[in-house]
Amino acid sequence: MKFDVTSHPEPTPEARRQQILADPGFGTNFTDHTAVIDWTQDAGWHSARIEAYGPITLDPAAAVLHYAEEIFEGMKAYRHADGGIYTFRPYANARRMNRSARRMAMPQLDEELFVQSLEELLALDAGWVPSGEGEALYLRPFMFATEAFLGVRPAREFTYRVIASPAGNYFGGELKPVRIWVSRDFARAAPGGTGDAKTGGNYAASLAAQAQASEQGCDQVLFLDPLHDNAIEELGGMNVFLVTSDGRLITPELTGTILEGITRDSVIQLAKDRGMTVEERRVTLDEWDRGVQDGTITEVFACGTAAVITPIGELRDGDRTIASTGTGDVTQAIRDELLGIQTGVVEDRHGWMHRL
Ligand code: PLP
Ligand code: COI
Numbered sequence: 001m002k003f004d005v006t007s008h009p010e011p012t013p014e015a016r017r018q019q020i021l022a023d024p025g026f027g028t029n030f031t032d033h034t035a036v037i038d039w040t041q042d043a044g045w046h047s048a049r050i051e052a053y054g055p056i057t058l059d060p061a062a063a064v065l066h067y068a069e070e071i072f073e074g075m076k077a078y079r080h081a082d083g084g085i086y087t088f089r090p091y092a093n094a095r096r097m098n099r100s101a102r103r104m105a106m107p108q109l110d111e112e113l114f115v116q117s118l119e120e121l122l123a124l125d126a127g128w129v130p131s132g133e134g135e136a137l138y139l140r141p142f143m144f145a146t147e148a149f150l151g152v153r154p155a156r157e158f159t160y161r162v163i164a165s166p167a168g169n170y171f172g173g174e175l176k177p178v179r180i181w182v183s184r185d186f187a188r189a190a191p192g193g194t195g196d197a198k199t200g201g202n203y204a205a206s207l208a209a210q211a212q213a214s215e216q217g218c219d220q221v222l223f224l225d226p227l228h229d230n231a232i233e234e235l236g237g238m239n240v241f242l243v244t245s246d247g248r249l250i251t252p253e254l255t256g257t258i259l260e261g262i263t264r265d266s267v268i269q270l271a272k273d274r275g276m277t278v279e280e281r282r283v284t285l286d287e288w289d290r291g292v293q294d295g296t297i298t299e300v301f302a303c304g305t306a307a308v309i310t311p312i313g314e315l316r317d318g319d320r321t322i323a324s325t326g327t328g329d330v331t332q333a334i335r336d337e338l339l340g341i342q343t344g345v346v347e348d349r350h351g352w353m354h355r356l
Helices: 014-022 063-067 090-104 111-128 201-217 263-271 286-292 330-342
Strands: 034-040 045-051 070-072 075-079 087-088 136-145 157-167 178-182 220-224 232-235 238-244 248-250 275-278 295-304 308-317 320-324 354-356
Touching: 014 063, 014 111, 034 111, 045 111, 063 136, 070 090, 070 201, 075 111, 075 330, 087 111, 087 330, 090 136, 090 263, 111 136, 111 157, 111 238, 178 201, 201 220, 232 238, 238 263, 238 286, 248 263, 263 275, 263 295, 263 308, 263 330, 286 295, 286 308, 286 320, 308 330
Parallel strands: 178 220, 178 308, 248 275
Antiparallel strands: 034 045, 034 157, 070 136, 075 087, 075 136, 087 354, 136 157, 220 232, 238 248, 238 295, 295 308, 308 320
8 A cells, every 4th residue: 555645744853863762761752753544434444644743633522532442562673783674573463453453343454554554654764763772663553443423333433553662671771670569459351351452441451550569669560360369361561471490481371361472472482492391371379489489480571572571570469579589591591582683683583573
């Protein structure tokens, strides 16, 4: 599909762009452009365009504002030594967005068009990709219901957009083990719900728990399976892995209530490549606690696009600190390998990188 450039931004002054790139933080600064495609029931996807980044006009009755018909993706673009800009497994994100779309009764977007939208945006905003250690341009494709109608049924008009934001460490500052708060008052997802869809409502539902975590001095929330007491699911925005002293990786299985992380899938592959056994199964907080205490669980880490691979230090469950591990060798090695592939310094033997 042809993308027209329909509005030209006042480019961010060079000195300001350099200042942002020198210390990007996470999610607060945005590039000059946005890619947009509209969908209507009659015309399908149309009006693909690149616009100046800026506020958008939405009817106050737009369905997304009332019934939260919205999905999104998260991915990153990296600058390689060959001067090219690459992204990681974009077709996996495209497929996941279409799975989310099905669950939320939203239209499918052709995988090639999804990838093309990233290419079109980066063709104009390539100068926004930071190149410091652990830094990248975070890409946020999203789709939402624009139809002005208050009846509750799948909307008939949607917009798809991509925005981009230079990003450093999601947790701020240098990489260090994060503190996790176990959510006892709030569940994230239940069977048949939307837990495995990347839809805004899941994040809205996580915020009260995340606020509790912050009040307790923790960085992220761990959600438990609401039906099986003490089985762990995932963090508010990351999947979780446990590393055993005999070289196994354990991670909660995909049961429909957790997000199928692309980083999770890649970690499983890299671990298998190293000859490690990977167990995708139910794993309880008690197994985690006991394992750390008797030394059979040596490392725990969180993973996701924003978080990359971040060691989990302390785990707090109410008044108890039930386990504590630091940054271990396995966590560090898998992080180094994954980041190495993403930044083009380690061989991409699975063909995961896509030049934009
Ligand atoms: N779980 C949740 C709830 C997330 O929001 C994310 C981030 O996208 C992940 C897991 C990790 O997914 P990915 O590795 O595809 O970024
Ligand atoms: C991502 O990692 O892309 C996410 O969507 C998670 C969010 C915590 C930023």
